[in-house]
Amino acid sequence: MSVFLASESDPIGHIVDKGILGFKLFDQPVMLSMITLIGCAIVLFFLMRKAAKSIATGPVAMGNRRFIPIGSFAALVEVVVVYLRNEMLIPVMGERLTKRYLSFLLSLFFFILALNIVGLIPFVDIQDAIYGLMGKKFDIAEHETSAIFGGAATASISVTGGLALVSFIVIQFQGFRELGVKGWLEHLCGGHELVHGSIFLWLVVPIIFVVEFFGLFVKPAALAIRLFANMVAGHTLLITLTMFGAMAIKAGLGIFAVGGITIVSGIGAILITFLEVFVAVLQSFIFMFLTAVFISLMAHEEEEGHSAHGTDEGHDASVTTAAH
Amino acid sequence: MLIASTDPLAFNLLPFITTIVVFSVVAIALGVFVWPKILKGLDDRNAKILHEIESAEAARAVAAAKQKEFEQKLAEALEQAAQMIREAKSEAVRMGDEIRAKSEADLAERARRAGEEIENARRAAIAELESHAATLAVSIAGRILKREINPADQKRMIEESMAGMSTMSGSSKRN
Numbered sequence: 001m002s003v004f005l006a007s008e009s010d011p012i013g014h015i016v017d018k019g020i021l022g023f024k025l026f027d028q029p030v031m032l033s034m035i036t037l038i039g040c041a042i043v044l045f046f047l048m049r050k051a052a053k054s055i056a057t058g059p060v061a062m063g064n065r066r067f068i069p070i071g072s073f074a075a076l077v078e079v080v081v082v083y084l085r086n087e088m089l090i091p092v093m094g095e096r097l098t099k100r101y102l103s104f105l106l107s108l109f110f111f112i113l114a115l116n117i118v119g120l121i122p123f124v125d126i127q128d129a130i131y132g133l134m135g136k137k138f139d140i141a142e143h144e145t146s147a148i149f150g151g152a153a154t155a156s157i158s159v160t161g162g163l164a165l166v167s168f169i170v171i172q173f174q175g176f177r178e179l180g181v182k183g184w185l186e187h188l189c190g191g192h193e194l195v196h197g198s199i200f201l202w203l204v205v206p207i208i209f210v211v212e213f214f215g216l217f218v219k220p221a222a223l224a225i226r227l228f229a230n231m232v233a234g235h236t237l238l239i240t241l242t243m244f245g246a247m248a249i250k251a252g253l254g255i256f257a258v259g260g261i262t263i264v265s266g267i268g269a270i271l272i273t274f275l276e277v278f279v280a281v282l283q284s285f286i287f288m289f290l291t292a293v294f295i296s297l298m299a300h301e302e303e304e305g306h307s308a309h310g311t312d313e314g315h316d317a318s319v320t321t322a323a324h
Numbered sequence: 325m326l327i328a329s330t331d332p333l334a335f336n337l338l339p340f341i342t343t344i345v346v347f348s349v350v351a352i353a354l355g356v357f358v359w360p361k362i363l364k365g366l367d368d369r370n371a372k373i374l375h376e377i378e379s380a381e382a383a384r385a386v387a388a389a390k391q392k393e394f395e396q397k398l399a400e401a402l403e404q405a406a407q408m409i410r411e412a413k414s415e416a417v418r419m420g421d422e423i424r425a426k427s428e429a430d431l432a433e434r435a436r437r438a439g440e441e442i443e444n445a446r447r448a449a450i451a452e453l454e455s456h457a458a459t460l461a462v463s464i465a466g467r468i469l470k471r472e473i474n475p476a477d478q479k480r481m482i483e484e485s486m487a488g489m490s491t492m493s494g495s496s497k498r499n
Contacts, residue, residue, distance in 0.1 A: 012332055015332065016331070016332045016334075017336065017339060025338065026338075028337075028338050030338070031336060031338060031339045031342075033339045033342075033343075034338065034339050034342040037339070037342055037343055037346045037347075038342075038346055041346045041347075041349065041350040044350060044354075045350060045353050045354065045357075045358070048354060048358045049357055049358055051358075051362070052357070052358045052359075052361040052362045052365075053361070055361065055362045055365040055366070056361040056362070056364065056365040057364065057365050057368040057369070064372075067365075067368065067369045067372050069365070077362070078362070078365075078366065081362055081363075081366070082366060102359070102363070103351070103354070103355040103359045103360075104351055104355070106354070106359055107347075107350060107351035107354045107355065107359070108347075108351070110354075111347055111350055111351070153339075155332070156332075156336070156339055157332070157333055157334075157335060158335055158336045158337070158338075158339040158340040158343070159339055159340070159343045161335065161340055161343075162339070162340045162341070162342070162343025162344045162347070163343055163347060165340075165344060166344055166347055166348065232332055
């Protein structure tokens with residue numbers, strides 16, 4: 001319990017990514033988020049594979065029942081996939097781009113969702129509590145943890161940055177593939193009409209180029225910071241609420257005061273947990289959706305109708321996130 | 325910054341690279357083993373539902389055509405039945421008229437024959453009466469004359485009387 005209580009006065013210290021005690025790779029500490037990433041990836045893969053088997057069309061011998069998914073988890077996955085594809089991605093990206101990038105975008109959504117949901121389960125605290133009950137004591141530094149799994153991986157800028165870099169690569173890949181180098185440079189300069197237009201329009205090209213060039217990096221950076229900030233904020237609030245009881249004990253308050261504070265903060269923590277589940281889903285969606293919007297912006301002009309629509313929604317989504 | 329830190333904004337290269345590698349691996353694995361199956365299942369189901377809807381619409385169109393055909397046939401059958409009834413009524417009327425005409429003709433023929441028979445009977449009765457009257461007259465005349473009349477005389481007298489009565493009856497008829 002000493003480890004658990006050690007972070008009482010520092011909620012951020014509880015959330016921040018820590019090195020696993022005794023594990024090193026290339027002389028660097030193996031971070032808790034790395035194991036969580038790998039664990040989530042494995043669990044996600046097997047869960048989704050099971051769902052895929054349930055959703056896939058069965059043998060002909062099953063008759064019409066071969067078209068019906070088996071199990072509630074498979075049905076849930078199916079609903080999410082159908083909604084994202086038909087209601088979100090196709091209206092924004094069009095049929096062709098959706099078909100090309102659907103696999104990547106769905107993987108992005110479900111992977112971030114898995115990390116966000118795992119971050120809500122207090123695996124680190126559970127392990128600390130087990131060690132405490134077993135009487136094990138570790139001599140650990142502030143930036144280390146005795147836990148080997150858990151924590152909010154998406155509350156680490158390194159993790160969200162990695163995901164944003166993957167999105168950046170895919171967005172630029174789409175740009176070069178679809179527009180070519182010349183078209184990509186024209187896109188940075190404001191588009192074909194501006195570059196091949198009146199000579200006076202060239203006056204604004206340098207400004208647009210600077211804005212668009214920085215935009216290349218700002219967009220994925222915004223994705224990373226948005227996800228990271230939302231996760232850190234939510235978890236900080238949650239941890240702070242759960243720590244009120246322990247802080248009351250430390251402050252030497254009476255049993256009724258401690259009990260009252262614990263009950264009220266506990267109810268608050270439960271309510272915030274529900275909110276955090278919603279935020280976990282929302283942030284996964286926003287990360288995936290904005291990536292789709294940025295990909296569609298790199299499409300040919302005939303598909304920009306979809307892109308423009310998507311940009312507005314993306315803006316709305318950004319506003320929602322900023323509000324959160 | 326490559327070491328672990330308590331600063332939440334601290335960037336660590338190892339988790340950064342791990343994220344890229346792990347996500348790339350999981351995206352490829354899901355892209356190969358999961359999403360194609362799920363999307364094919366969804367597309368199969370969509371195709372099945374679409375096919376069922378199209379089949380149902382085709383069956384409905386066939387049923388509507390059949391119903392229309394049936395209604396048309398029913399209308400034709402009703403018209404045919406009405407026509408048959410009309411024809412049967414007409415035939416019954418015709419046959420009734422024919423039977424009545426035949427009966428009337430038969431009755432008239434019978435009446436005619438009865439008239440002839442009556443006429444014949446009347447004539448026979450008159451002839452017989454005339455014969456008896458002549459015989460009686462001869463007998464009376466013989467008694468008056470007090471003599472025997474032989475058969476030859478008797479026959480001659482009868483014939484004379486008959487001729488006289490015939491003349492008388494002819495004149496009385498004319499009167």
